[in-house]
Amino acid sequence: MTKDRKLIIAGNWKMNKTVAEALDLVAGLKRELANVKEVDLVVCPPFTALGAVAQAVLDSNLRLGAQNMSEHNFGAFTGEICAGMLKEFSVRYVILGHSERRQYQKESDALIARKAAAAHAASLKPIVCVGETLAEREAGRMENVLETQVRGSLAGLSKTQMDETVIAYEPVWAIGTGKTATTQQAQEAHAFIRRVLAGLFDEAVARRVRIQYGGSVKPSNARELMSQPDVDGALVGGASLEERSFADIVKNSI
Numbered sequence: 001m002t003k004d005r006k007l008i009i010a011g012n013w014k015m016n017k018t019v020a021e022a023l024d025l026v027a028g029l030k031r032e033l034a035n036v037k038e039v040d041l042v043v044c045p046p047f048t049a050l051g052a053v054a055q056a057v058l059d060s061n062l063r064l065g066a067q068n069m070s071e072h073n074f075g076a077f078t079g080e081i082c083a084g085m086l087k088e089f090s091v092r093y094v095i096l097g098h099s100e101r102r103q104y105q106k107e108s109d110a111l112i113a114r115k116a117a118a119a120h121a122a123s124l125k126p127i128v129c130v131g132e133t134l135a136e137r138e139a140g141r142m143e144n145v146l147e148t149q150v151r152g153s154l155a156g157l158s159k160t161q162m163d164e165t166v167i168a169y170e171p172v173w174a175i176g177t178g179k180t181a182t183t184q185q186a187q188e189a190h191a192f193i194r195r196v197l198a199g200l201f202d203e204a205v206a207r208r209v210r211i212q213y214g215g216s217v218k219p220s221n222a223r224e225l226m227s228q229p230d231v232d233g234a235l236v237g238g239a240s241l242e243e244r245s246f247a248d249i250v251k252n253s254i
């Protein structure tokens with residue numbers, strides 16, 4: 001399969017894996033995926049495992065991502081982690097605005113945009129998540145919601161920064177539910193997001209930005225999803241917690 005944009009597949013481990021478990025998983029992924037060059041591979045462990053995983057991936061094609069970061073660079077923000085701290089562990093990517101954070105931590109588009117700016121200032125590549133709920137989709141508001149989230153969460157970023165930004169389209173109703181968007185639903189949403197990017201930046205930027213799909217991606221549906229013209233990778237939750245399923249998602253996507 002050929003596409004101008006290089007696929008990027010990231011594992012979002014969420015609040016799973018002790019250090020020992022994380023090292024086990026990474027050892028397995030290194031064995032399974034050592035020869036993969038066609039896809040950018042990213043693992044996003046919890047903060048507590050970043051240091052150990054950073055060492056473990058040094059000699060591999062796996063890149064490190066974090067699941068969140070503060071908009072601030074330092075200071076009295078108990079419990080928060082800043083970009084500079086992530087950089088200490090050679091983190092390259094940071095997931096921002098995941099729907100679980102939008103829902104449970106009430107993260108707004110404006111906050112996510114400030115975090116994205118802070119990430120870029122530290123040369124971290126944000127993976128900015130957007131996606132509609134089932135109620136929003138059923139009310140015919142999908143496009144409206146996606147446009148608001150894309151515009152709001154990327155507000156203030158430059159065209160150059162967009163080249164170092166990944167977008168993840170994750171319909172909330174498909175996350176952890178076993179319900180994957182059909183390939184057609186995914187393609188439609190991705191094409192729509194790309195049109196919004198063209199309006200916000202320009203056609204060339206929109207053509208270059210990689211848009212991942214997320215929501216119950218599994219080995220069995222990866223190939224069909226990745227074959228869609230505007231789907232440039234996957235953000236994988238549940239299926240990224242086991243070496244076999246994550247490796248098969250990657251192999252089935254090539």
Ligand code: PGA
Nearest residue numbers: 175176215216236237238
């Ligand atoms: P899931 O999660 O693959 O378990 O549906 C995806 C995500 O939340 O990033």
